[in-house]
Amino acid sequence: MSTAPVAPTQIPIMRPYLGVEEERAAAEAVASGWIAQGPRVAEFEAAFAARLGAAHAVAVSSCTTALHLALVVAGIGPDDEVVVPSLSFIATANAARYVGARPVFAEVDLATACLTPATVEAALTPATRAVIVVDQAGMPADVDAIRAVCEPRGVVVVEDAACAAGSTYHGRPVGADALLAAFSFHPRKILTTGEGGMVVTSDASLAERLVLLRQHGMSVSAADRHAAGGAVIEQYLEVGFNYRMTDIQAAVGLVQLGRLDEVIARRRHLAGRYAAGLSDVAGILLPADPPWGTTNHQSYWVTLPEQVADRRNDVMQVLAEQGISTRRGIMASHLEPAYEGHPHAALPVTERLTNGSLILPLYHELSEADQDRVIDAFRNALEDLS
Ligand SMILES: *Cc1c(COP(=O)(O)O)cnc(C)c1O
Numbered sequence: 311m312s313t314a315p316v317a318p319t320q321i322p323i324m325r326p327y328l329g330v331e332e333e334r335a336a337a338e339a340v341a342s343g344w345i346a347q348g349p350r351v352a353e354f355e356a357a358f359a360a361r362l363g364a365a366h367a368v369a370v371s372s373c374t375t376a377l378h379l380a381l382v383v384a385g386i387g388p389d390d391e392v393v394v395p396s397l398s399f400i401a402t403a404n405a406a407r408y409v410g411a412r413p414v415f416a417e418v419d420l421a422t423a424c425l426t427p428a429t430v431e432a433a434l435t436p437a438t439r440a441v442i443v444v445d446q447a448g449m450p451a452d453v454d455a456i457r458a459v460c461e462p463r464g465v466v467v468v469e470d471a472a473c474a475a476g477s478t479y480h481g482r483p484v485g486a487d488a489l490l491a492a493f494s495f496h497p498r499k500i501l502t503t504g505e506g507g508m509v510v511t512s513d514a515s516l517a518e519r520l521v522l523l524r525q526h527g528m529s530v531s532a533a534d535r536h537a538a539g540g541a542v543i544e545q546y547l548e549v550g551f552n553y554r555m556t557d558i559q560a561a562v563g564l565v566q567l568g569r570l571d572e573v574i575a576r577r578r579h580l581a582g583r584y585a586a587g588l589s590d591v592a593g594i595l596l597p598a599d600p601p602w603g604t605t606n607h608q609s610y611w612v613t614l615p616e617q618v619a620d621r622r623n624d625v626m627q628v629l630a631e632q633g634i635s636t637r638r639g640i641m642a643s644h645l646e647p648a649y650e651g652h653p654h655a656a657l658p659v660t661e662r663l664t665n666g667s668l669i670l671p672l673y674h675e676l677s678e679a680d681q682d683r684v685i686d687a688f689r690n691a692l693e694d695l696s
Contacts, residue, residue, distance in 0.1 A: 321684060323635040324609075326497040327573060327674035328562075335561035347525070347554040348533045354560035355508070357567055358493075363486040364510040366517035369560060370524050373472040373494030375553040376507035377405035380490040381440060383519045384466045386411050390439040393465075395425050396644040397660040398444045402470050403643040405442065414438070415644050415654040422600050423611070423640060423663055424451035427459045433655070434459075440466045445474035446640060447669075448500065448608035449597060450484050468492070472507075473608035475500045476574045480602055485510045495559070500573060500608050501566040503559035524553040574606045576674050580681060581607040584670065587685035588612065591692060595667075610672040611639050611663075614692070619666030621695045626668055628691040634684055639667030
């Protein structure tokens with residue numbers, strides 16, 4: 311027996327929850343011979359729409375491509391302004407750029423880290439044609455209140471629900487009633503297909519155009535042509551894209567979707583343990599359900615007390631030295647080189663959140679013992695800095 315000291319196990323920030331069922335489903339898709347977009351994608355779309363209670367779901371290659379297509383079908387183009395939170399993964403702002411529109415960075419609320427009707431209203435101009443509302447790290451934004459500000463002015467609300475599968479809004483799944491909502495299946499999110507995304511929509515004609523655009527504007531899908539048996543000549547009705555999901559991904563997604571309730575229940579349990587272990591730290595801000603819904607806690611971000619907010623990177627370093635991975639808070643697009651020189655209003659809340667918060671480990675198989683190690687190490691780090 312070695313007597314060498316054992317290094318504490320590494321605690322990652324996130325680990326996707328995948329089992330033999332996903333392995334088997336992917337292998338079956340490969341064995342079927344149908345590996346590109348086909349029957350499993352159609353099945354995944356139907357199952358996802360049913361789980362959300364949404365009218366239509368269109369699978370695509372990522373949430374980034376989902377947001378791009380959502381803006382195309384919403385008719386957004388050059389010279390239009392699209393209000394977005396700067397505080398978001400950069401794909402939110404980039405989607406506006408893909409259609410030639412100008413992203414306008416709006417401020418977020420300190421408690422939810424989401425846009426609010428007031429911050430959206432402050433960013434509207436006569437050129438505003440759309441708003442992309444982000445359900446931040448799974449936290450549902452108050453979309454109906456924002457729609458009430460936007461829709462009378464002809465401004466379309468698109469929901470970036472990348473992280474929000476299974477979060478709820480007024481008792482229903484996020485996206486259930488959305489005109490256009492985009493979801494991600496990247497491994498950092500609540501469900502994964504490796505890479506992948508989904509657009510849900512309440513509008514049948516928008517769904518039809520989304521399907522067309524994700525497959526080169528082609529009038530007949532490969533699956534339909536195959537099913538028809540006889541000769542089918544397709545047409546290309548407009549300039550589209552190749553934003554398809556594969557059947558291998560959809561096979562994994564179908565299994566993952568079946569785990570959604572279990573995954574969210576576990577995360578909410580662990581988030582409750584973080585809240586119990588940290589809420590007495592003076593000045594700390596923790597993510598909590600807003601009055602209008604429930605979060606799936608895709609990420610657990612903690613905003614440091616103001617007096618130590620500028621020591622965030624030191625806290626992360628101290629935790630890293632103890633084998634605990636953390637991440638900076640949600641990024642702010644206006645601070646990235648890609649948006650250098652892009653004009654924007656003052657964004658003090660966004661800057662406080664991005665600079666003064668960090669994301670703690672949270673994933674399905676995080677043990678309570680490991681979580682307690684995180685809580686203790688984090689509390690000690692804060693005490694040492696105070
Ligand atoms: C992850 C994420 C995206 C991008 O999702 P992909 O599927 O990786 O393209 C977009 N918006 C938000 C808010 C995200 O968190």
